Amino acid sequence: MNGQTRLSWTDVRDEIRARILSRTYAPGDKLPRDEDIAIELGCARTTVHRAMQDLSQIGLVERKRKGGTHVMTDPVTRATFDIPITRREVEQRGSKYGYQLISSTLDDTPMPVMARFGIHKPCQMLHVKALHLADNRPYIFEDRWVNTRSTPDILNVDLEVESANEWLVRNKPYSRVDVRFYAMNAQGESAKYLSTTAGTALLVIERTTWIGQDPITSVQAVAAPGYQLTALN
Structure with a gap:
């Protein structure tokens, strides 16, 4: 250089x-x-x-x-928000962690995901759905899109064994993160995978990250009823 x-x-x-x-x-x-x-x-x-x-x-x-x-061994890139490794979060609560990959496919980005990334044309990204468990009970249902142009190595990861959440936190530092918290009523997949009835109020944590101008990943993490978000200073 x-x-x-x-x-x-x-x-x-x-x-x-x-x-x-x-x-x-x-x-x-x-x-x-x-x-x-x-x-x-x-x-x-x-x-x-x-x-x-x-x-x-x-x-x-x-x-x-x-x-x-x-x-850093576990880069958390403290720009504005520390993205947690869900496994650690479960274990720190004294629970046994479990993980299930639901699906992993290359799909065209839908309009809501394009809006989150700030892109104007659909493109193929890795679409991953997974369930995190605590003591064999549903904990977080994760619906994630990963940009394989900025993060090609994700295609070599065995997502049956290692969650995209943990791999990305450990291996893909980011320069910017947008975070949204909101409530939604359980329906469809969220009700099914979190083993709750339709209409139950659920907390959604939505995170989207970039490296420079390039999108990395956008995830909707839907928490099971009773989930508590704790922040320590």
């Missing part, structure tokens, strides 16, 4: 982030010293320092005064 023009801190940030996303720097890896990156990229050390500060703030790297900079 050496060139004639002087790089800005955002240029350096984007280059390091690209290396993390491409697994040039894998989770847990120690990054080169700021001084070495500055020499490689032909910029000032202070420029690298500012870029690393931003990457630390969004949760991609961890910086320690004498320990250097490491790629």
